[in-house]
Amino acid sequence: xxxxxxxxxxxxxxxxxxxxxxxxxxxxxxxxxxxxxxxxxxxxxxxxxxxxxxxxxxxxxxxxxxxxxxxxxxxxxxxxxxxxxxxxxxxxxxxxxxxxxxxxxxxx
Numbered sequence: 059x060x061x062x063x064x065x066x067x068x069x070x071x072x073x074x075x076x077x078x079x080x081x082x083x084x085x086x087x088x089x090x091x092x093x094x095x096x097x098x099x100x101x102x103x104x105x106x107x108x109x110x111x112x113x114x115x116x117x118x119x120x121x122x123x124x125x126x127x128x129x130x131x132x133x134x135x136x137x138x139x140x141x142x143x144x145x146x147x148x149x150x151x152x153x154x155x156x157x158x159x160x161x162x163x164x165x166x
Contacts, residue, residue: 089128089150092120095136096147108149113138118161126155 094108099121106127108120113136133146151157 085128085150088153090153091148091150092122093133093146093148094120095144106149108147109144112136112144113142116162118159121158121160122149122151123155123157126152126157128152 092108094110095112097107097109097119099105099107104124106122106124108122110118110120127149129150131148131150133148135143136146137143
């Protein structure tokens with residue numbers, strides 16, 4: 059929980075969570091939304107990790123550079139069956155920027 063608060067504060071420092079009153083008409087054409095649980099990057103403060111489903115056995119997650127994020131929306135908290143909680147956010151990332159997707163797979 060403390061990790062998530064630190065991450066949201068970091069995003070606020072970059073002024074990406076400010077309300078955009080006069081949104082650019084091309085906002086939805088120039089950005090792509092990703093939903094998940096934010097985590098602090100292990101060693102790079104300029105990046106964010108977004109877990110697509112924090113309670114799943116299949117850990118799929120994304121790594122984004124914070125400066126490519128145009129907007130952050132807090133969606134609320136989700137809970138697992140065993141009582142664990144996780145914050146859900148939606149981030150809007152600029153199209154054409156480089157990000158990483160980590161996905162486990164079985165070699166057959």
